[in-house]
Amino acid sequence: MVLGNYKECVSARATDRSILARAQDGGIVTQLFAFALDEGIIDGAIVAGQGPEPWQPEPIVAMTKQELLDAQGTRYNICPNMALIKEATRSYGLDRVGVVGTPCQMQAVRKAQLYPVGMRYVGDKIALALGIFCMENFSYQGFEAMTEDFCNVKLESAVKMDIGKGKYSVYNSSGEVKQMPLKHTLKFVQPGCHVCLDYVANLADVSTGSVGSPDGWSTVFVRTKKGDDIWAKAMAAGCFETKPIEEVKPGLELVTKLATDKITKNQKHVDERATFGVKADGSAKALRNPYL
Amino acid sequence: MFTVRVLQHSRNVCEHFLYSCSNRNYGKAIIVSKVVEISPTTRHEGHTKLVLKVNDDGIIERGDWLSLTPVRGIEKLAIGKSMHQVPKISSRVCGICPVAHTLAGIEAMEASICCEIPEDAYLLRVILQCANRLHSHALHNILTLPDMYLPGTDTHINPFTPEEPVRSVAKRIQKLREIGQTVGEIAGGEPIHPSNPRVGGMYKNITPRAKAKLYDLAKEASVLAREHMEFMITVLKDWENREAASVANGPEVEKNDKFGFHDQGYMAVDPLYGNSSLDVDQRWFPERWTEVRPWDWYMGEMEITMDDPDYPIGGTTPAGAKAWPQMEACTGVPLYDGVPVEVGPRARLAIFRNYDRKGAMGLQIARQMEYPDCLYSMIEAIDALDTSGSVLADEIPQGDGSLGWCANEAPRGTDVHLAKVKDGKVAWYSLLVPTTWNFPTCSRALEGAPWQLAEVIVRAYDPCVSCATHMLVVDESKKVVAQKLVQ
DSSP states (O other): OTTOOOSEEEEEEESOHHHHHTOSSSOHHHHHHHHHHHHTSOSEEEEEEEOSSTTOEEEEEEOSHHHHHHTOSOOSSOOOGGGGHHHHHTTTOOSSEEEEEOHHHHHHHHHHHHSOTTOTTTGGGEEEEEEEOOSOOBOHHHHHIIIIIISOOOGGGEEEEEEETTEEEEEETTSOEEEEEGGGGGGGBOGGGGGOOOSSOTTSSEEEESTTSOTTOEEEEEOSHHHHHHHHHHHHTTOEEEEEGGGSSSOHHHHHHHHHHHHHHHHHHHHHHTTTEEOTTSOEEOOOOTTO | OOOOOOOTTOHHHHHHHHHHHHHHHHGGGTOOOEEEEEOSOOSSBSOEEEEEEEOTTSBEEEEEEEEOSOOOOHHHHHTTSBTTHHHHHHHTTOSSSHHHHHHHHHHHHHHHHTOOOOHHHHHHHHHHHHHHHHHHHHHHHHHHGGGSBOTTSSOBOOTTOSSTTHHHHHHHHHHHHHHHHHHHHHHHSOSSSOSSEETTEESOOOOHHHHHHHHHHHHHHHHHHHHHHHHHHHHHHHHHHOSEEOSTTSOOEEOOTTTTOOOOEEOOSOSSSEEETTSSSOOOOGGGEEEEOHHHHSOOOEEOOOOOTTSTTTOSOOTTOEEOHHHHOOSOEEEETTBOEEOSHHHHHHHHHOOOOOHHHHHHHHHHHHHHHHHHHHHHHHHHOOTTSOOBOSOOOOOEEEEEEEEEEETTEEEEEEEEEETTEEEEEEEEOHHHHHHHHHHHHTTTSBGGGHHHHHHHTOOBOGGGOOOOOTTOOHHHHHHHHHO
8 A cells, every 4th residue: 555545636727827826836836725725725825935044934724815825835835834833723723724735744743643742723723634645855955956956947046946857847937958867966955864764755735746647637536534625626616627547647556656665765774773773882773764 | 834935916826825724724614725737628729738727516716727738949949030931830839820920020120110011902801811710719619518508408519420400500610611711711821820811911912803803702601600600609608697507518516707807907009900009090109018927827736626527538637746837837927017908809809899798608708799890891801902002112121129919809819019129130029929918818607607617717708728838038037028028
């Protein structure tokens, strides 16, 4: 079960042109949050806004469609969305919060709901949790080195980044595409990612990512009852055009392959950690296993 | 021979001394006092007990109401910690009015370092203060209602019954509490142990959406609170007009005329919020505060000579057991101008609103009368709040070790925190919390009442005991403390 439980899997993209114009792929997250905001399913959503440095994300609470549009696109470095989840229910005064995040952040959302230590009255206010596929993430400094030193594009002049087909690609303002092989980015991966055994955000209500669908489309897993309910409403409202996942190339096969690769590789790392440390007498010592 | 310490300003101790003499020397012919102990007292926060000397008619001649909650040691924990951390620690002393302790602690630090906070931060704190008072008063209603009767009947009110009209009252109380806690959650970050207040102001202002939500909640509560206040005052006046009453399912006894009266003064610094040594118009004076050890105040060791196994719940302490209030009490006895004073809703209303109703029910009624004021102040503060204003002072001084104090009007009365901050670290810290002030005052209010109803008087003070466990270092005599304070 490398893809987790899901009720439905489709390839989809938003029908709203203004969302598609700047979307990373199919504009799924933006469109779904915009729909949920309109319908009153959520009062606001925690998304990755613009941080103090170029291409550095910072969590913000978006309460209008315009704020969602401003936060569109993927920036390949860390955005601690969970840091705002409590504040969203406090000084922002939200009763129904939407949150988007990577698989690890979805784990944090569910953990906050199950064991609400320091999260009083937060869990029941999480109305929609959207997960995005994630192989690994980079620190801002690593991301800066990849873009500026390997791809030779100043962050200020980059207009889009993309990872796919074994390459990290940066599009600059003069229309050029600079690329580097993905295997060279490995040393910039932040260490916590090496123990992660989740590729497709198994714990989200709806999870989405580009892998498996053609360019400009996204693969969507509808996982929970809540997610199914909202997805069905959005479909009925004509927010998305979809294709069956079986009919698109490369399809679920690639998603499964990448998920299996990630889990196999990281499971190996988790296992290595069992004997990685050194005790005072020189014998092996286990480092913490996050899954025990 | 027996020894009892006599303290000049303790009238009761002197009397106790005389009683003891007469008992020993002349036997039962002149005065026969019996000792009865209610331990623990119930339906209030914390752990206390009542040691009562009663006459043949069961009338209390002298009552000692004392805290049994172990000393927290907050004041010692604070020393050497950063001024930002200490108010957070002190708020952990209790979960019912952590807001008062947070705000009093923070403002004592701000007073010591001379830090003025922006207007919007002050308004957020006022909103938080009102929210805390709303929820606390409503909670106290649940605790106090089982003593009361449905007006016109002999039926005690059980707030948990599914039957009307009590059910809708209980729901209204819970709604008021919910609103209080939600407002506290938004303005303060957490309803219990608020995270948003900090030295220098607040961490975050709220959004316009949150402001609108607060306004709606406050408006909703103000209608409910008015209805609720009227209901509560009717019930309380009904109790006051009864000839006889009982505690829960205990025996019904005749009440005395001046039930719960005392002749002590009142202490309050503000009708709603507080006062600190930064204010131009200072209304609390540290040099007028002194403290007495429980050893010098409470009764000595004695044998319990009367019991009532039917007293709810589980009976009083069996006769033959020992009680030793002066050793068991876990609070210092703070005095203002050398005498115990009353703090709380009635003190606020008496000082600032010319309220003059006395007795246990006078205090209860005053508490209900604070509901509307609390909500109107909340609405005014929400209205005045600028959600885009800064809530943090531009500069936060680190302090030179001078004394700062803040007296915050907590739901139960004046909560005074005193602090000395030097280079950002707390050098000295002291808490004078509401129920500590009320302990000796309430003990005097017990006199003259039938002992079976003593708990009704105690509950009228809305005791919240866990923060009231405040001790002096034994070596410190009254004089030394006073000298330190005026430095």
